[in-house]
Amino acid sequence: MINKINTLLVMPLIAAGVLVAASFAWAHTPPEHAKVFFVNLEDGAVVTNPVKVEFGIKGFGITPAGTKGKQRHSAGHHHLLIDLEKLPDLDEPIPSDTQHVHYDQGETSAVLDLPSGRHTLQLLLGDEDHEPQDPPLISEKITITVN
Numbered sequence: 001m002i003n004k005i006n007t008l009l010v011m012p013l014i015a016a017g018v019l020v021a022a023s024f025a026w027a028h029t030p031p032e033h034a035k036v037f038f039v040n041l042e043d044g045a046v047v048t049n050p051v052k053v054e055f056g057i058k059g060f061g062i063t064p065a066g067t068k069g070k071q072r073h074s075a076g077h078h079h080l081l082i083d084l085e086k087l088p089d090l091d092e093p094i095p096s097d098t099q100h101v102h103y104d105q106g107e108t109s110a111v112l113d114l115p116s117g118r119h120t121l122q123l124l125l126g127d128e129d130h131e132p133q134d135p136p137l138i139s140e141k142i143t144i145t146v147n
């Protein structure tokens, strides 16, 4: 009887330990169905300034940069890549300049003032240290024309 009780007590603890270990191993790995996307702009859109851009996300959360604790494993913050020819190194923190714009506060939209002409936009999610998740959550690259 005592042995049986011990087994009943120990098994859930072992199971919990396995789950904790697994959650560390997959710390920044979004679920397969997770994605980021533009809510209000399509590839080929023709727009005028100011250009409102809404950032969409599914299957993963939004949290400010620097978030500590469990939430950093299941959420990140948006970055807007503007007129980038080549993606940054996805194993390093995302650079911060006029072509890699960080939305550190967890913003889900932005208003841009862009020169007239064609521009490319792409979303890339980053973690608490501004590094892309693994695999990265990156949107389709769209081209818009600003009149």
Ligand SMILES: [Cu+2]
Pocket (backbone or CB within 6 Å): 065, 077, 078, 079, 094, 102, 103, 104, 126, 129, 130
């Ligand atoms: Cu960032």
